[in-house]
Amino acid sequence: MPERVEPFVFYTETGLVVLTGRKASNLEELHGHLTQVSGSCIFYHTHYLYLVHHFEKPRFYNEFANWVSHALQEERLAERLAAIDLLAITSIRELREAIVAAIEKHLEGDKRVRRECPPGDEFHFCEAQSFVIPTGQVAHRLEEFFEAIPGVTNACLHFHFFEARLRLERPTNDFSNWLGSLGETALARRIDRLNPYEMTLDDLKQEIVKVGRRHRPK
Amino acid sequence: MAGAGVIEELQVLAARVAGRRMQHINSTPVGGGVAEILTRLIPLMRDLGVEATWDVIKGDQAFFSVTKAFHNALHGKPEEVTEDMFEIFRANTESNLREVPFTGDVIFIHDPQPAGLILRKKDIGKHWVWRCHIDVSAPQPDVWQFLRPYIEQYDAAIFSMPDFAQLLPVVQYRIAPSIDPLSDKNKPLEQSCIDGVLEKYHIDSGKPILTQVSRFDRFKDPLGVIAAYRMVKKRHRCQLVLAGGGAVDDPEGEGVLREVRDAADGDPDIHVLLMPPFSDLEINALVRASTVVLQKSVREGFGLTVSEALWKRKPVIGGAVGGIKLQVIDGQTGFLVHSPEGAAHRISQLLGDRRLRERLGENGYQLVRQNFLLTRHVKDYLLTVLALDHPRESVVYLS
Numbered sequence: 312m313p314e315r316v317e318p319f320v321f322y323t324e325t326g327l328v329v330l331t332g333r334k335a336s337n338l339e340e341l342h343g344h345l346t347q348v349s350g351s352c353i354f355y356h357t358h359y360l361y362l363v364h365h366f367e368k369p370r371f372y373n374e375f376a377n378w379v380s381h382a383l384q385e386e387r388l389a390e391r392l393a394a395i396d397l398l399a400i401t402s403i404r405e406l407r408e409a410i411v412a413a414i415e416k417h418l419e420g421d422k423r424v425r426r427e428c429p430p431g432d433e434f435h436f437c438e439a440q441s442f443v444i445p446t447g448q449v450a451h452r453l454e455e456f457f458e459a460i461p462g463v464t465n466a467c468l469h470f471h472f473f474e475a476r477l478r479l480e481r482p483t484n485d486f487s488n489w490l491g492s493l494g495e496t497a498l499a500r501r502i503d504r505l506n507p508y509e510m511t512l513d514d515l516k517q518e519i520v521k522v523g524r525r526h527r528p529k
Numbered sequence: 530m531a532g533a534g535v536i537e538e539l540q541v542l543a544a545r546v547a548g549r550r551m552q553h554i555n556s557t558p559v560g561g562g563v564a565e566i567l568t569r570l571i572p573l574m575r576d577l578g579v580e581a582t583w584d585v586i587k588g589d590q591a592f593f594s595v596t597k598a599f600h601n602a603l604h605g606k607p608e609e610v611t612e613d614m615f616e617i618f619r620a621n622t623e624s625n626l627r628e629v630p631f632t633g634d635v636i637f638i639h640d641p642q643p644a645g646l647i648l649r650k651k652d653i654g655k656h657w658v659w660r661c662h663i664d665v666s667a668p669q670p671d672v673w674q675f676l677r678p679y680i681e682q683y684d685a686a687i688f689s690m691p692d693f694a695q696l697l698p699v700v701q702y703r704i705a706p707s708i709d710p711l712s713d714k715n716k717p718l719e720q721s722c723i724d725g726v727l728e729k730y731h732i733d734s735g736k737p738i739l740t741q742v743s744r745f746d747r748f749k750d751p752l753g754v755i756a757a758y759r760m761v762k763k764r765h766r767c768q769l770v771l772a773g774g775g776a777v778d779d780p781e782g783e784g785v786l787r788e789v790r791d792a793a794d795g796d797p798d799i800h801v802l803l804m805p806p807f808s809d810l811e812i813n814a815l816v817r818a819s820t821v822v823l824q825k826s827v828r829e830g831f832g833l834t835v836s837e838a839l840w841k842r843k844p845v846i847g848g849a850v851g852g853i854k855l856q857v858i859d860g861q862t863g864f865l866v867h868s869p870e871g872a873a874h875r876i877s878q879l880l881g882d883r884r885l886r887e888r889l890g891e892n893g894y895q896l897v898r899q900n901f902l903l904t905r906h907v908k909d910y911l912l913t914v915l916a917l918d919h920p921r922e923s924v925v926y927l928s
Contacts, residue, residue: 323538325538325542325908325912326912327702327703327704327909327912327913327916328691328702328703329700329701329702329703330688330691330694330701330702330703331694331701332694332695332696332697332701333696334694349923350923351923364895364899366858366861366892366895367861431692431849433692435691435692435694437691437703438923439923440912440916440919440922440923440924440925441923441924441925442542442912442915442925442927443924443925443926443927444538444541444927445928464534474924478923478924479924
């Protein structure tokens with residue numbers, strides 16, 4: 312183990328939803344606002360639904376895709392927006408460009424008269440102001456780290472996987488980052504390969520627990 | 530009920546807010562959702578070690594008639610508003626500026642009635658937050674333009690849902706209201722207590738009960754509820770309970786109550802109940818005895834009665850307006866409707882399908898537990914205080 316590796320501090324997050332007052336009632340307006348809103352706004356509308364309990368699995372977790380589908384009935388664009396590979400994207404700037412490019416491509420390729428959303432169904436742009444709080448759990452060693460995982464909350468995972476990588480522009484999720492600094496590169500890679508966008512946060516936690524169980528100490 | 534983790538998080542946040550006094554100011558000590566929330570929120574804040582106080586502005590009949598007209602106009606109902614009315618508002622604001630003790634470090638002003646108190650900010654500083662509980666998504670322009678210069682002086686504004694946000698030069702937050710599961714209105718009741726209330730009001734416990742609990746206010750569409758009931762009544766054995774109270778700041782209530790009684794037209798299965806203040810236990814019992822709960826509003830700030838019913842695992846049929854849309858997830862916790870006919874259709878479906886009622890009721894309970902309990906509301910206010918210290922930071926580290 313490399314010397315002087317900082318212990319892993321587990322954080323959780325909570326937050327307020329900030330209202331921008333911006334709203335869109337058609338694709339052109341959606342596109343216009345998307346080029347101007349903050350990165351925090353882009354992050355909020357592409358990640359908020361991962362934290363929320365759903366009675367049925369949502370068709371899309373990307374709220375832009377949801378709105379384009381249900382309010383504008385532009386199904387092809389909705390699918391393209393939902394298909395943006397968030398795991399392959401490393402910054403909010405890149406994510407914004409991908410969303411804007413998908414809308415531009417759709418606007419250029421399909422010149423039909425487009426509908427306005429029904430009154431009351433406008434898209435309202437929000438942002439998240441996140442407050443990051445240490446949970447009190449600190450891992451100095453690998454074993455401590457994996458022992459702590461079953462007790463972490465979804466908000467904790469959301470911070471270390473989603474916020475850390477995209478909003479704080481860290482190269483990978485915080486867990487893999489720390490494991491890598493311990494020299495546990497195989498473990499780091501295994502966790503990095505988990506796709507948090509394809510499973511619930513509860514499932515993600517279980518997968519990390521399994522990675523820990525399968526690990527044989529050196 | 531909310532979970533140990535939730536309480537721990539509140540304690541952590543409260544510790545960071547400690548030392549700052551939170552003062553809430555509104556226009557009525559009883560009646561309506563705001564007073565109800567503050568009644569429960571202030572003690573919980575104090576339990577967490579936060580110094581929280583609540584003051585109420587004064588106003589005469591003329592002032593509250595003006596602010597009721599403002600309330601309607603902000604909700605988008607056309608109102609004739611005159612310069613005299615603006616003058617009454619200004620004069621009352623001046624009077625309250627002299628009388629209200631401004632003791633908070635962070636002062637939360639609830640709704641338009643006391644909004645003008647912001648004029649004191651230039652003298653005493655402090656952080657000021659305008660907490661708007663009503664639907665201002667399509668306000669009447671003259672009233673909004675009158676209020677806007679006041680609002681723009683606040684440090685932040687809070688709305689119950691994104692649809693209500695405005696393009697304002699102040700930061701705006703979304704904070705939904707909440708219910709207190711331990712209050713008399715929501716706590717579990719013995720069956721004997723429920724039976725006693727039904728007996729008191731001569732309601733037949735053996736016949737399905739449709740209930741709407743709300744102030745007697747046209748925005749709550751009580752006449753539309755009666756119309757829906759009459760359609761359902763042709764094929765289903767049922768009775769209707771319309772229960773509500775009045776509020777000091779709502780002078781229109783008596784007139785609406787008269788209209789409702791006229792519409793009931795002596796039908797013994799329609800129970801129009803004007804409940805005095807502090808009837809929370811009875812309201813609780815009426816909702817628990819209900820088969821279906823309605824909140825068929827045509828305009829709504831939030832409609833906490835929906836969460837109160839969902840908490841009791843009752844399916845809710847709600848007007849597809851305002852905050853009702855956040856609570857009634859169509860087909861999951863109840864049904865959203867746009868007309869008396871729509872309400873009648875859904876009532877009939879629910880009366881005929883016990884399993885559907887149970888599924889929606891269970892989902893509704895879970896929805897409220899996760900989103901609309903007082904603990905979440907307290908957390909949001911604590912975060913608001915912290916956010917005022919970090920106005921432009923999207924990620925704030927609390928060590």
